[in-house]
Every structure is written in C-alpha cells, then in structure tokens.
Amino acid sequence: MKSKKIVLFLAVVTTLLSLYYLSFTFIDYRVQQQAEKQAMDAQGRVDFDKSQAYLMKIWKKPVCNLLGTVYTYEEVKERSLKLGLDLQGGMQVTMEVMPVELVKRLAAYPTDSLFLEALQLAQHQREQGTTTSFGKLFVTAYKRLAPNGNLKDIFATTQVGTYTFSSENEIVKAIDQAIGKALDRSLTIIGARLDRFGATQTTMQKLPGSERIQIELPGVTHPERVKKLLEGVAQLRFWTVAEADVYGPQLEAVNNFLLDKEKATISATLPKALTEEEKTRRLPKASIIKKICKDTFPYRLAYAPEEMGQIDAILCSKAVKALLPKNISWMWDKKAITLGDGTKAVLLYAIQSSTTNQPLLEGDIITNATQSFAENGKPVVMIQMNQKGARVWKQITANHIGKRIAITLDDRVWTAPVVNQEIPNGASQISGDFTLEEAKDLASVLQTGALPVPLRVVEEAIMGPSLSKVAQNQGLMATAVGLGLVLLFMLIYYAKGGIIANVALLLNLLFMVAILAQLEATLTLPGIAGLVLTIGMSIDANVLIFERIREELAQKVSIKEAIQRGYTKSYGSIIDANITTFLAGAILYYLGQGPVRGFALILMLGIITSIFTSIFITRLIFSFFIDTHPTPHLTFSYPTLPRLFKNVQIDFIKNRYRFYLCSLLFIAIGGCCFYHYKGLTLGVDFAGGRSYTVHFCKPIDASLLKEGLSNRYKESVEVRTYGANNVMQITTSYLRDEDVAASDKKVRDTLVAVLKDLTQLEENNNLSTGNYFHITSSTRVGATVAHDVQKSAQKAILLAILGIFFYIKFRFSRRGFGLAAVVALVHDALAVIAGFCIARAFGFNYEINEVFLAAMLTVIGYSINDTVVIYDRIREKLANKAMDITPHIINDAIRETLSRTVITSFTTLLAIIVLFFFGGAALQGFSFALTLGVLFGTYSSICIAAPLLADFGRKFFATKQVTKQ
Numbered sequence: 001m002k003s004k005k006i007v008l009f010l011a012v013v014t015t016l017l018s019l020y021y022l023s024f025t026f027i028d029y030r031v032q033q034q035a036e037k038q039a040m041d042a043q044g045r046v047d048f049d050k051s052q053a054y055l056m057k058i059w060k061k062p063v064c065n066l067l068g069t070v071y072t073y074e075e076v077k078e079r080s081l082k083l084g085l086d087l088q089g090g091m092q093v094t095m096e097v098m099p100v101e102l103v104k105r106l107a108a109y110p111t112d113s114l115f116l117e118a119l120q121l122a123q124h125q126r127e128q129g130t131t132t133s134f135g136k137l138f139v140t141a142y143k144r145l146a147p148n149g150n151l152k153d154i155f156a157t158t159q160v161g162t163y164t165f166s167s168e169n170e171i172v173k174a175i176d177q178a179i180g181k182a183l184d185r186s187l188t189i190i191g192a193r194l195d196r197f198g199a200t201q202t203t204m205q206k207l208p209g210s211e212r213i214q215i216e217l218p219g220v221t222h223p224e225r226v227k228k229l230l231e232g233v234a235q236l237r238f239w240t241v242a243e244a245d246v247y248g249p250q251l252e253a254v255n256n257f258l259l260d261k262e263k264a265t266i267s268a269t270l271p272k273a274l275t276e277e278e279k280t281r282r283l284p285k286a287s288i289i290k291k292i293c294k295d296t297f298p299y300r301l302a303y304a305p306e307e308m309g310q311i312d313a314i315l316c317s318k319a320v321k322a323l324l325p326k327n328i329s330w331m332w333d334k335k336a337i338t339l340g341d342g343t344k345a346v347l348l349y350a351i352q353s354s355t356t357n358q359p360l361l362e363g364d365i366i367t368n369a370t371q372s373f374a375e376n377g378k379p380v381v382m383i384q385m386n387q388k389g390a391r392v393w394k395q396i397t398a399n400h401i402g403k404r405i406a407i408t409l410d411d412r413v414w415t416a417p418v419v420n421q422e423i424p425n426g427a428s429q430i431s432g433d434f435t436l437e438e439a440k441d442l443a444s445v446l447q448t449g450a451l452p453v454p455l456r457v458v459e460e461a462i463m464g465p466s467l468s469k470v471a472q473n474q475g476l477m478a479t480a481v482g483l484g485l486v487l488l489f490m491l492i493y494y495a496k497g498g499i500i501a502n503v504a505l506l507l508n509l510l511f512m513v514a515i516l517a518q519l520e521a522t523l524t525l526p527g528i529a530g531l532v533l534t535i536g537m538s539i540d541a542n543v544l545i546f547e548r549i550r551e552e553l554a555q556k557v558s559i560k561e562a563i564q565r566g567y568t569k570s571y572g573s574i575i576d577a578n579i580t581t582f583l584a585g586a587i588l589y590y591l592g593q594g595p596v597r598g599f600a601l602i603l604m605l606g607i608i609t610s611i612f613t614s615i616f617i618t619r620l621i622f623s624f625f626i627d628t629h630p631t632p633h634l635t636f637s638y639p640t641l642p643r644l645f646k647n648v649q650i651d652f653i654k655n656r657y658r659f660y661l662c663s664l665l666f667i668a669i670g671g672c673c674f675y676h677y678k679g680l681t682l683g684v685d686f687a688g689g690r691s692y693t694v695h696f697c698k699p700i701d702a703s704l705l706k707e708g709l710s711n712r713y714k715e716s717v718e719v720r721t722y723g724a725n726n727v728m729q730i731t732t733s734y735l736r737d738e739d740v741a742a743s744d745k746k747v748r749d750t751l752v753a754v755l756k757d758l759t760q761l762e763e764n765n766n767l768s769t770g771n772y773f774h775i776t777s778s779t780r781v782g783a784t785v786a787h788d789v790q791k792s793a794q795k796a797i798l799l800a801i802l803g804i805f806f807y808i809k810f811r812f813s814r815r816g817f818g819l820a821a822v823v824a825l826v827h828d829a830l831a832v833i834a835g836f837c838i839a840r841a842f843g844f845n846y847e848i849n850e851v852f853l854a855a856m857l858t859v860i861g862y863s864i865n866d867t868v869v870i871y872d873r874i875r876e877k878l879a880n881k882a883m884d885i886t887p888h889i890i891n892d893a894i895r896e897t898l899s900r901t902v903i904t905s906f907t908t909l910l911a912i913i914v915l916f917f918f919g920g921a922a923l924q925g926f927s928f929a930l931t932l933g934v935l936f937g938t939y940s941s942i943c944i945a946a947p948l949l950a951d952f953g954r955k956f957f958a959t960k961q962v963t964k965q
Contacts, residue, residue: 014511015507018514020067021514022081022510024066025081027066027080035052060072081513084218086468092217093226093460094214096212097183099123099453106155106175114149122134125137138175151168182453187204190215191204202218212458223460228441229441241351242328242352254324257323302346308332329350329353332347333349361396365426366446369382369384379436380429380439381429381431384426385426397419400419417431463776475525475919476528477918479532485914486505486911487502490505493903495636496633497542500618501542504542507613508612509534513531516601525922526596530600533858536908537606537865541574543900544570545574545618546636547897547900549563553636571615573872576811578865583861584857584860587799588796588857588858589601663944667831670833673834673841680848681718682849683849684849685779685781686790686793689734690780691730691778692779693727693775694728694730694755696728697773703719705755709754729921731847735747801825804822804860823945824864831936832936854926859937865937866904870893874893874946885949898942901942905934909934915930
C-alpha cells in the first residue's frame with residue numbers, strides 16, 4: 001500500500017482530535033447530571049425548571065480544566081455535541097413574515113381599494129404554497145384587477161434602498177428587497193430579545209427559498225411566554241384615553257347598545273314559560289357583560305375574556321360607529337383582572353386619537369428600558385427617551401395633567417395612569433399589574449426595538465423534558481445494541497478479517513460523532529437513526545472487499561496477492577454505490593428541514609468517514625501484518641462455517657416473469673388497502689393540523705378517544721398508541737387553517753375537556769401520583785407549511801430518481817442500465833407504500849411524515865447501492881463495450897455477487913430491526929419503512945433491476961460502434 005505513513009498520520013491525528021472534541025460532550029453530560037441531582041426531590045423526581053435554573057447559575061463559571069485551559073460551562077456547551085429538541089426538550093418555532101402591512105407602509109396612497117384588494121389576493125395565493133415572490137404576486141394581482149391601472153401612481157413618492165418605483169419591475173424588486181431587509185432585521189431583533197430573555201444555545205436561521213425564520217430553543221419550559229416574546233411587534237405608543245367630561249354621553253350610548261344587544265341575545269335562549277319578572281331577574285346573571293366599571297374605572301368597560309371576539313365584532317358594526325366620532329377607537333387591556341365578585345374580566349378602553357388617527361407619541365424615541373421595582377415592591381419598567389422624545393413628552397404631560405394616557409404595546413393597553421405633573425427629562429415609569437417575567441419581557445422588547453414587519457407562527461413543536469429523556473435513552477440503547485450485533489456478526493462470519501473490519505467500524509463511529517460536535521451540528525432522534533443505519537451500511541465496503549478476497553483465495557493465490565486484488569477490484573463498486581447513496585442524502589439535506597436535515601447530514605458524513613475507515617484504515621492494518629510477518633496468518637472465514645450462497649444455481653433470468661408477477665401482486669394488494677382506507681395516514685407536517693402526545697396513568701382505549709374527539713372536533717382525528725398502551729398520539733386537523741393563539745388554546749382546551757370526560761382523569765404535570773394525564777409534547781403545522789413540505793417531498797423523490805438515472809447512464813455508458821435501475825427504484829417506492837397500506841389492514845398504522853420521506857430517499861439510495869454492484873460485475877464480464885449483454889452474463893453476475901448482496905442487507909437489517917424495537921415510537925414508522933425498503937431493495941436488485949436488462953433488448957444497450965455497423 002502506497003503512502004502508508006500519510007494514512008497512519010491522518011488516522012492518529014484524527015483519532016486524537018476526535019477524543020479531544022468529544023471530551024467536552026462528556027464534561028457537559030457530567031454537569032447536566034449534577035443539575036438533575038440538585039433538582040431531584042426525595043421521591044427521585046426531577047424538577048426541570050430547577051435544573052435549568054442551576055445550569056443558568058453556573059453558565060459563566062469554570063467547570064473544567066482541560067489540557068491546562070480552564071473552560072466555563074458556556075464554553076463547554078459551545079464545544080459539546082448539541083442535542084436536538086426531541087432529545088433534550090424545548091421548543092421549535094417557524095415564523096413567517098406578514099408582508100401586507102409592510103407594503104402598505106411603502107405606498108403613498110395605501111387606502112386605494114384596488115390596491116388593498118390586490119394585497120389580499122396576493123396574500124391568499126401566498127398561503128397556497130406558491131414559490132413566487134410576494135412582490136410579483138401583488139403586481140400580477142393588481143394588473144388582473146385593474147388592467148389599465150398604474151401602480152406607479154400609488155407608489156409615486158416612495159423609495160426603498162437603491163430602487164425607485166419607476167416601473168412595475170422596479171416595484172417588484174423594491175417590495176421583495178424591503179421584505180428581505182425586514183426579515184434580516186427581524187432576525188437580529190429576535191436574537192437580541194432571546195439573549196435578554198436568557199435563552200442558551202438558541203439556533204436561528206432563514207429557511208432557504210421562503211420568507212420564514214426557524215428558531216430552536218432547547219430547554220425552554222415556558223413556551224407561551226416565549227411565543228409572546230417572539231410574535232410581539234413591540235410597537236409602543238402613547239394615546240389619550242377618552243374621558244367622561246368630553247365623550248361621556250357617546251360612551252354611555254355605546255354601553256347601552258351593547259347591553260341591549262346582549263339582553264336580546266340571552267332572552268332568546270331563556271325558557272318561554274318564564275314570566276317577564278323571572279327573565280329580568282335572570283338577565284344580570286346570564287349576561288356576558290360582567291360589570292360596567294363606572295366608579296372604579298370611569299368609561300372603561302369590562303367583559304368576559306371568552307367574549308372579546310364577539311364584542312369586537314359589535315364595536316366594528318356601523319350602528320356603533322355611528323354613535324361615536326371617527327377619532328375614537330377601542331383597545332383591550334393586556335390581560336384579565338379579577339372583579340369584586342370573583343369573576344374574570346378584561347378592561348376595554350376608549351382611545352382618543354388625532355384627526356389623522358395618530359398617537360401622541362411613538363415608541364421609537366426610547367433609548368433605554370430596564371426592569372425595576374416601585375416603592376410598593378411591584379415590578380415596573382423604567383424608560384429613558386431621546387432629546388426629541390423628552391421634549392415632546394414634556395409638552396404632552398403638561399397638557400394632560402389630571403387625565404389618563406394609555407401606554408399600548410401592539411394595540412394592547414399595558415397601563416393607563418393619570419398624569420399628576422409635567423415630566424421634564426424623558427425618564428418615565430411604566431407600571432401596571434405586572435409579574436416579574438412580564439416586566440422583564442416588556443423591558444426586553446422595548447430595549448431591542450420594534451419588529452419592522454409583523455411575524456406569525458406557522459409551525460411549532462414543543463417537546464417536554466420527560467419525553468425527550470425517554471427518547472434519549474431509547475436512542476442510546478438502539479445504537480449500542482445495533483453496534484453490538486453488527487460487530488458480533490462480522491467477528492463470526494469473517495474471522496480475523498472481521499476483527500479488522502470492527503476496528504474500522506468503531507473508528508468510523510468515533511470520527512462521525514466528533515465531526516458532528518466540531519461542526520456544531522445538532523444530533524436529533526432521526527440523527528441517531530442515521531448513526532444506527534450507518535453502522536449497518538458502513539460494513540458494506542468491507543463485505544465487498546472481503547468477498548473479493550475470498551474469491552481470490554479460492555483461486556489458490558497468496559494472501560498478500562488476494563488482499564491486493566480484493567481491494568483493487570472492489571474500488572469501482574464501492575465508489576459507485578456510495579456516490580448514489582450520497583446523492584440521495586444531498587437532495588434530502590437540501591430540501592429537508594430540522595431533524596430530517598440532521599439525518600441527511602449524518603448519512604452523508606457516514607459515507608465519507610466509512611470510505612476512509614473501511615478502505616484506508618483496514619488496508620493499513622493488513623499492510624502492517626503483511627510487512628511484519630513473512631507468512632501472515634490472516635483468515636476471512638472459519639473452516640467449520642459454511643460460506644453462504646456459494647453454489648446457488650437459480651436461473652434468475654428464466655424465472656424473472658414470476659418475480660415481476662409477485663411484485664405486481666403485492667403492489668396491487670397494497671393498492672386495494674389504499675383505496676379501502678382512503679389513502680395513507682398523513683402526519684401533521686404533511687397534512688397540517690396539531691398533534692399531541694398524551695401520557696396517562698393507566699392503559700387507555702384508543703378507539704374510545706377517537707370517537708369522543710371526532711364528535712367534539714367535527715373533523716378528522718387520528719388516535720394511536722405511542723410506544724405503550726398508556727401513551728397516545730392524537731392528531732387532528734381541527735382549525736388547522738387558523739394560526740392565531742386563540743385557536744391553539746381552543747383546540748387544546750377541547751382536548752383536555754374531552755379527555756377528562758372520557759377517562760375521568762385530571763390533567764396533572766406530576767407523572768408519578770394520582771389519577772392523571774399529561775400532555776408531554778405538541779406540534780402545530782399550518783396548512784401553508786404542510787403544502788410546502790408535500791411539494792418538497794415530491795421534488796426530492798423526483799430529483800433523486802432523475803439524478804441516479806443520469807449517473808448510472810453516464811457511469812455505464814448505456815442507457816438501458818439507467819432505465820432498468822429507475823424502474824427498480826419506482827418498484828421499491830411503490831412496494832414500501834403498499835407495505836404501509838397492508839400493515840394498516842393488520843392494525844399497524846404508521847404516519848407518513850418528513851421522517852418517512854427520509855426513509856424513502858434512504859431506500860432509493862440503498863437499493864441502487866446493491867444494483868450498482870451487480871451492474872459492475874456485468875460490466876467486468878464484458879470483454880469490450882460492443883458486446884451484447886446475454887442472460888448467461890446477467891445470471892453469473894447475480895450469483896457471484898449474491899453473497900455480498902445478502903450479507904450487507906442482513907447487517908443493515910440487524911441495525912434497523914434494533915431501531916424498530918429499541919428506538920421508541922417516534923422512529924417505528926421510519927424503521928418500518930427502512931425494513932421494507934431494504935428487503936424490497938435487495939429483492940429488486942436481484943430479481944428486477946438485473947433481469948430487466950434481458951428484456952429491454954439490444955437497442956437499449958447499443959454503443960456508437962454497434963450503431964455504425
């Protein structure tokens with residue numbers, strides 16, 4: 001072997017660096033164990049809030065001394081292997097820019113009716129999942145509504161960056177440029193907010209090809225607080241509160257209108273047999289207007305929180321608007337209060353604006369905001385204004401002595417104090433009924449500034465720490481068992497050669513994990529699946545080499561010569577097989593998101609490291625034995641152990657039509673099941689909706705929950721066991737098109753209410769005592785995102801198949817090879833889908849989601865891996881490129897490679913089956929798809945892809961030389 005010293009140097013350096021990089025991961029694990037110990041009670045339960053608080057406490061403190069350098073926990077965490085949310089708990093949020101308001105700000109005449117209608121049409125098209133830019137959608141919509149209209153007039157006096165609105169193309173460019181800049185600015189502001197919030201190891205990125213931001217927040221235990229922090233535009237404004245001495249009669253008229261409206265609604269629901277006196281007596285108790293706070297809160301009304309939407313609709317009606325001047329608007333208080341009778345209510349303020357609907361002051365004048373405490377000990381926010389703001393504020397407070405000024409954030413009133421005196425220096429205090437967290441968050445958003453454009457949450461996933469801990473343990477178990485079984489098989493089947501292959505496999509695993517840590521990649525549950533899968537697949541190269549060496553040894557050549565020929569003759573097959581699998585991984589990485597990209601990264605990384613260890617490291621070890629021992633005693637089998645598939649005499653070409661028929665029959669049965677069950681069970685990332693994982697204290701009947709939830713939601717509901725009969729995964733499309741926080745609460749509250757009714761259990765976060773159930777994780781995907789994921793899945797599979805077709809065609813110089821390979825790949829994909837449908841008929845209902853997409857692309861890459869090895873052997877048997885491919889050549893190629901094909905599939909199946917039984921419910925669908933894929937991929941390589949070469953005929957394999965003849 002040439003360049004042995006270089007390979008040895010690289011191997012030693014890589015091993016030492018890997019151990020160094022992974023040492024930070026072990027230190028991090030030790031610190032987290034200490035945190036859990038600090039947060040553990042006498043019964044052994046861990047309070048994750050206390051654990052997180054402990055880690056934040058030592059965040060800046062030294063925790064280790066490594067090679068003479070002291071590292072704080074923050075520095076250790078930066079260098080350690082990062083775990084995904086599914087392995088450590090936390091929250092993932094995908095936010096999307098809402099460009100309508102931004103475009104309105106750009107327009108000189110934003111009230112034009114056709115302009116507004118075009119904006120709504122463009123927004124509607126955008127929500128359908130189109131990849132066209134919003135600027136182009138808007139301009140196209142406007143031209144459709146007003147063919148003779150001129151957008152340049154609407155944007156006549158505005159300019160963005162270097163683009164002016166001088167033509168339609170310039171309008172499109174300017175709008176898209178403004179959206180891009182707003183997205184960049186939003187990313188910066190959100191990052192600053194999260195830093196002040198105290199979030200650690202936050203990951204933020206712009207999703208390619210979209211106007212979305214994806215944020216991962218490991219360890220977060222208060223998701224609702226984080227959502228408010230992220231979604232708040234932070235548009236701080238100061239308004240005059242409409243007082244009784246000016247607008248008293250009009251406000252009283254509005255109040256009476258609301259009372260009459262509500263009394264009429266409630267009267268219609270009361271029994272007709274009641275007398276008028278009984279009806280009058282019941283009305284005050286039944287009315288949704290809990291109390292008119294004339295004395296305590298002059299001309300601020302208070303209503304039940306659940307009726308805010310209904311009140312808003314009434315206030316927007318023409319009848320109410322006619323009662324008030326145009327400069328009066330309505331704003332709700334930031335949260336509900338408790339009235340004297342114990343009922344909850346939200347205050348409604350009448351806000352007076354200028355004739356141009358402008359506030360007294362905007363929040364962009366704030367230069368500093370900090371959380372502090374008032375004299376009574378309550379949390380407040382201290383703000384400092386710039387010179388211009390201080391001057392205007394001085395004038396405003398002088399003119400409003402004895403009056404109220406409402407301080408609003410994103411059109412919610414945070415406080416409305418009475419001005420007692422003029423404030424000269426711009427230093428003011430925002431007080432209210434704040435909690436400490438609310439005061440800190442308000443100071444944070446005011447300090448970092450307002451978002452340039454509204455953002456909405458279109459996708460979110462919340463993973464509880466208890467469930468993620470279970471997933472982490474299951475992932476480690478699956479890796480350990482899978483690794484152990486593969487090592488044992490190689491040791492038994494290849495004797496001393498198996499020992500050398502196992503050394504390479506262990507080094508491969510070490511290198512992979514260390515590189516992941518160094519690249520600051522995130523290890524997720526699908527990533528662990530990728531590790532387990534790589535363990536099984538990385539043996540492939542050594543199996544190819546060892547089978548070749550066995551063939552040479554059977555020809556009675558020396559061990560040195562056999563090893564050299566084995567490596568030389570295997571290089572082509574190894575490279576071809578790994579390139580096709582790498583291609584599938586690259587496509588998955590490019591089009592996938594989140595955990596799926598993590599899986600693709602590990603798959604590609606595993607291919608690179610396995611080639612290095614399986615070829616160069618093993619060759620180096622063999623060279624050492626050959627150089628140091630005149631007659632090295634290296635064995636590749638035990639004499640007492642028979643060689644598998646050595647003398648197989650099956651005529652694969654003769655029986656090919658039987659194979660074709662079996663495949664068609666299986667796919668047809670799957671098609672019937674598909675029709676019977678009306679398709680596959682789509683996960684929320686493909687169909688949109690919400691998914692909850694619920695842990696019960698006792699076994700639960702899934703069909704009972706499905707029936708009860710379907711009746712309440714009036715929508716499609718899927719309920720299935722999730723690893724155990726007391727853990728259920730509940731998926732619903734109810735209100736999936738609504739992305740507002742109110743719909744999230746409504747769906748969850750309905751779920752909790754139904755679970756209480758059906759199970760007679762109470763919701764409780766304590767998972768060890770009492771009759772309880774607990775929602776341990778939740779996921780929400782908007783319809784727009786789901787549509788995008790479906791399109792990405794279709795594109796990924798199509799690109800993978802086309803890419804492999806062109807590579808095979810190029811590599812083997814005959815288009816028949818590429819065509820036969822593609823037919824086999826389509827066969828594998830259909831067979832896997834048919835297998836899922838048939839499994840559903842037997843009660844095994846697995847979801848089709850992004851992880852399933854990862855499995856399908858892996859199947860495509862793995863299946864072509866086997867096919868390429870057979871094709872390489874066929875090419876090797878051809879004396880020249882002009883030779884015909886005969887059935888005899890195809891049969892011999894299949895038989896000679898059969899041992900390698902079956903053994904590599906077997907080792908891969910060992911790892912996948914372990915993943916199915918030990919990887920947990922989250923990976924069962926994934927591992928089931930891989931199991932089917934490996935089985936059908938192996939079958940199709942032997943019985944479909946190779947025999948098809950005999951059916952396509954000479955014209956598909958003609959070379960230029962043959963064509964000339």
